[in-house]
Amino acid sequence: MYYSNGNYEAFARPQKPEGVDRKSAYIVGAGLASLSAACFLVRDGQMKGEHIHILEEMDIAGGACDGINDPQKGFIIRGGREMENHFECLWDLFRSIPSIETEGVSVLDEYYWLNKKDPNYSLMRATVNRGEDAHTDGKFTLTDKASMEIVKLFMTRDEDLYDKKIEDVFTEEFFESNFWLYWRTMFAFEEWHSALEMKLYIQRFIHHIGGLPDFSALKFTKYNQYESLILPMIKYLESNGVDFQYNTTVTNVIFEITEDKKVAKQIICTKDGKEETIDLVEDDLVFVTNGSCTENSTLGDDNHAPALNTSEGGCWRLWRNIAAQDPSFGRPDKFCTNINKTNWESATVTTLDNRIPPYIEKVCKRNPFSGKVVTGGIITAKDSSWLMSYTLNRQPHFKEQPDNQLVVWVYGLFTDVDGDFIKNQ
Numbered sequence: 001m002y003y004s005n006g007n008y009e010a011f012a013r014p015q016k017p018e019g020v021d022r023k024s025a026y027i028v029g030a031g032l033a034s035l036s037a038a039c040f041l042v043r044d045g046q047m048k049g050e051h052i053h054i055l056e057e058m059d060i061a062g063g064a065c066d067g068i069n070d071p072q073k074g075f076i077i078r079g080g081r082e083m084e085n086h087f088e089c090l091w092d093l094f095r096s097i098p099s100i101e102t103e104g105v106s107v108l109d110e111y112y113w114l115n116k117k118d119p120n121y122s123l124m125r126a127t128v129n130r131g132e133d134a135h136t137d138g139k140f141t142l143t144d145k146a147s148m149e150i151v152k153l154f155m156t157r158d159e160d161l162y163d164k165k166i167e168d169v170f171t172e173e174f175f176e177s178n179f180w181l182y183w184r185t186m187f188a189f190e191e192w193h194s195a196l197e198m199k200l201y202i203q204r205f206i207h208h209i210g211g212l213p214d215f216s217a218l219k220f221t222k223y224n225q226y227e228s229l230i231l232p233m234i235k236y237l238e239s240n241g242v243d244f245q246y247n248t249t250v251t252n253v254i255f256e257i258t259e260d261k262k263v264a265k266q267i268i269c270t271k272d273g274k275e276e277t278i279d280l281v282e283d284d285l286v287f288v289t290n291g292s293c294t295e296n297s298t299l300g301d302d303n304h305a306p307a308l309n310t311s312e313g314g315c316w317r318l319w320r321n322i323a324a325q326d327p328s329f330g331r332p333d334k335f336c337t338n339i340n341k342t343n344w345e346s347a348t349v350t351t352l353d354n355r356i357p358p359y360i361e362k363v364c365k366r367n368p369f370s371g372k373v374v375t376g377g378i379i380t381a382k383d384s385s386w387l388m389s390y391t392l393n394r395q396p397h398f399k400e401q402p403d404n405q406l407v408v409w410v411y412g413l414f415t416d417v418d419g420d421f422i423k424n425q
């Protein structure tokens with residue numbers, strides 16, 4: 001899709017690029033970005049599927065868009081992803097990805113019909129005192145001064161925000177507002193995070209400010225994102241002959257660097273524990289889509305808190321090795337060295353006790369077993385020390401989920417302080 005001038009160029013199909021039959025693509029990672037790159041190469045680039053190689057360090061695709069039914073640990077989702085109208089590339093892509101649920105329709109058709117019939121909005125955005133309405137009541141509670149601070153951030157040049165924290169650009173009046181509560185819990189921002197990143201998010205989601213208090217701006221998939229988005233893409237790519245190589249960690253891409261260009265010459269990877277190299281020729285394309293959101297994540301269980309994993313991780317090692325070759329490849333350490341300030345914790349809870357769903361219904365004001373929107377986005381326990389939020393998306397959230405169970409995703413923003421009922425450690 002090429003949205004350069006109205007929709008004139010948006011719907012015309014590209015002509016087959018010259019020489020594409022000679023080309024191959026190597027894509028590092030098998031998350032949403034990688035799978036999308038591969039789908040676009042097949043659909044628009046008209047590259048032969050068997051010329052596309054996806055190299056993934058894990059034994060499963062999907063990256064941060066996971067949804068796993070682990071025989072030992074049960075249902076696991078590390079994130080509950082909110083979507084909206086202006087995911088331009090995503091919707092363009094999914095109009096071409098066949099549904100794996102209903103024959104003859106696309107993933108986008110199905111998603112659109114579902115959200116039209118059952119639009120998302122929340123009836124309880126935040127609670128206090130373990131389930132009582134915190135009465136945010138759709139209000140931003142922004143003072144004039146706090147509103148001006150938002151506008152000022154919006155108008156500040158990116159360069160002037162380098163190395164500035166959110167707490168450097170806002171005052172207490174802003175931090176006391178409902179706006180900040182909605183914002184920080186929805187996007188997982190803490191006061192010491194980047195002011196520039198906050199500005200970029202405001203720019204990106206400015207059209208949703210009105211729908212922020214009740215999440216009417218958002219849309220959700222039928223099941224978790226792995227089953228609803230990732231699996232259909234994998235099926236599409238496999239049916240086109242794309243080559244998936246799992247348990248393959250790319251450790252470096254060697255570049256030949258001259259004054260006016262940088263050319264990838266070799267991929268170095270470890271496959272099933274053995275080092276391998278892939279020599280690249282002029283017709284090879286390399287895409288590095290190594291993500292990071294869930295790199296180094298560890299799983300706990302009913303009896304153990306997840307242990308903090310501070311090892312380097314494939315995503316960061318690769319970026320560091322690439323960055324070492326030229327400063328224009330960025331500075332990974334800026335993003336990965338302050339683990340105490342950037343970590344977060346989430347949990348997937350399955351209700352096995354039939355006494356729990358009535359409490360959920362009382363709080364969210366909807367029947368969680370209706371198959372329709374339940375909480376309509378996160379509910380924040382405003383007075384919890386970890387600033388916990390939780391969400392129940394449409395149930396069942398997993399196709400295999402038994403009828404009498406509910407899957408809840410919970411996350412805590414402040415992992416550096418003790419919890420209210422169980423101490424941190």
Ligand SMILES: Cc1cc2nc3c(=O)[nH]c(=O)nc-3n(C[C@H](O)[C@H](O)[C@H](O)COP(=O)(O)OP(=O)(O)OC[C@H]3O[C@@H](n4cnc5c(N)ncnc54)[C@H](O)[C@@H]3O)c2cc1C
Pocket residue numbers: 028029030031032033034055056057058061062063064065078079080081082083248249250251289290291292293294295314315316318346
């Ligand atoms: C808790 C949570 C909530 C979220 N909420 C939202 C939301 O509400 N809305 C929204 O739009 N987005 C949300 N996201 C973000 C969204 O899920 C990610 O932006 C998106 O999935 C990233 O896709 P990606 O392919 O870029 O990266 P990833 O999904 O991280 O994929 C990268 C892949 O590369 C692999 N990899 C990394 N290094 C190497 C290597 N060296 N060699 C081989 N393979 C490698 C990884 O194993 C992984 O599979 C959320 C994410 C999380 C974790």
